[in-house]
Amino acid sequence: MRLIVAGTDTDVGKTVVSALLVQGLAAHYWKPVQSGLADGSDSQWVREMLSLPPGRILKESYRLQAPVSPHWAAEQEQVVLDPQRLALPAGNEPLVVETAGGVMTPMGRDWLQIDQIRRWGLPLVLVARSGLGTLNHTMLTLEALRHRSIPVLGLVLNGSLHPDNPRTLADLGGVPVLAQLPRLEPLNALALQRHWQESDLSENLRP
Ligand SMILES: Nc1ncnc2c1ncn2[C@@H]1O[C@H](COP(=O)(O)OP(=O)(O)OP(=O)(O)O)[C@@H](O)[C@H]1O
């Protein structure tokens, strides 16, 4: 299975959920556009969290220093992001592709992350916050994805379990909630493994 992990925003937990999926699916991991290298890269985080051999992490297409939107981080390095360099790697091993920011995050002055998601043509898992603010962000994101006929496998809600949001999002968003990932303390490979086994992800995403 090759899939995209997208988020309703930056910092919603895409990397943590990607690690959950990479481990559960025994997949390779790819973060094609990384900005904010000063804070460490997502690839490095996934590799260390899961103790993966280097071969399980594909090399980023772009590694940008500034911790800002890719379009602006690229400008600061006189780089123009080229969709051709973002083409999916060959092969059909399981693959988790982590996108940058939210789906409408700009990759250049005239194109967005969601344009690339559409070109990839892979199904998508949307990571959203579990709590207050998620209904609006998640439904707007789903509407944008649907508008472009991008297939959505479902949602992963990240953070403290919420008594009503999963139901509301499933009903009004029209996609299943595949997993609810509470704040993990400690956050480690074993905790992720446990949640993989407990969640519907292991059933719904099994190749
Ligand atoms: N379920 C969780 N349990 C514990 N910590 C978490 C959890 N989800 C996210 N975090 C922490 O919150 C922070 C943001 O999460 P993460 O890096 O996965 O977000 P992101 O959406 O990948 O951000 P970016 O847009 O920068 O790629 C990280 O420090 C991460 O370790």
Ligand SMILES: [Mg+2]
């Ligand atoms: Mg990330």
